Amino acid sequence: MGQTHRDKIIVQEADFDVAAEYQRLAGDATIGAVVMFVGRVRDINPQPDLVSLHLEHYPAMTERALHKIVAQAHERWPLDAVTIIHRVGSMGPAEQIVLVLTASAHRVAAYDANIYIMDYLKNDAPFWKKEVTLHQATWVEAKDSDQAAQLRWER
Template identity: 75%
Template sequence: MVADVIVVQEQDFDVAAEYARFAGDATIGAVVMFVGRVRDLNPQPELIALELEHYPKMTERALQQIVADAKARWPLDAVTLIHRVGPLRPAEQIVLVLTASAHRDAAYAANAYIMDYLKTEAPFWKKEVTANASIWVDARESDQTARQRWE
């Protein structure tokens, strides 16, 4: 049986290595993967970095609860959730969510659920750093709308 991994870290993660952890478990029929990356939607002025801050204990508890809630809703064999913090440059990986289940429907739904709740419930604070300014990023209404489909 594959153990859950829930980590907040500054260093990058290896997608292939994380996926390989599921290789020996013959009960897993589906692994759904989401990799979030830092994007620059407004190239004028160019994004230098996205800085993510958090309160470690609070964030870890929130991530553990999100995964526990997903596992209570769907028959998941394992979940990997890695979220990076600190300064990140455009195109760098920021989050990895792997959901493993005997069936694809559960793996897909749980993956989307975890991401929707990460975007709205996990205590991360984001600041965009450009050559001209540093601006805290507000929560997006579209993220709240996406999360509401699970209520």
């Protein structure tokens, strides 16, 4: 299947407009479901002292990885369109980091594909995260739970 002309994959520093991205797909009468995931910066430390989350990436490598993830989702589900907008740079608490929209004629395909894309994005997309708190800056390690979530798709 591969990607469609309606797919949109962008890595940018600027924030994104969720409503505008939804509206880009909403006018297509063949689409029966649009599932949306918005990831946000959260303060997971015991003390609410997060100043920012800083994401770095290597552009060519990251774009290749995102396109591969979307192509794999198209191979597994009958998707009409996929949108991924992922931010890089510094973001403060409660700011948006990532948007994933999956559109299909069928809700189950849209739901499953959205979860699949996020599971693979968390593990296979080369983004490096650094948490900056009032006291220190530390690089965030990959979580075992993210890797376990991805493994369920490989059964």
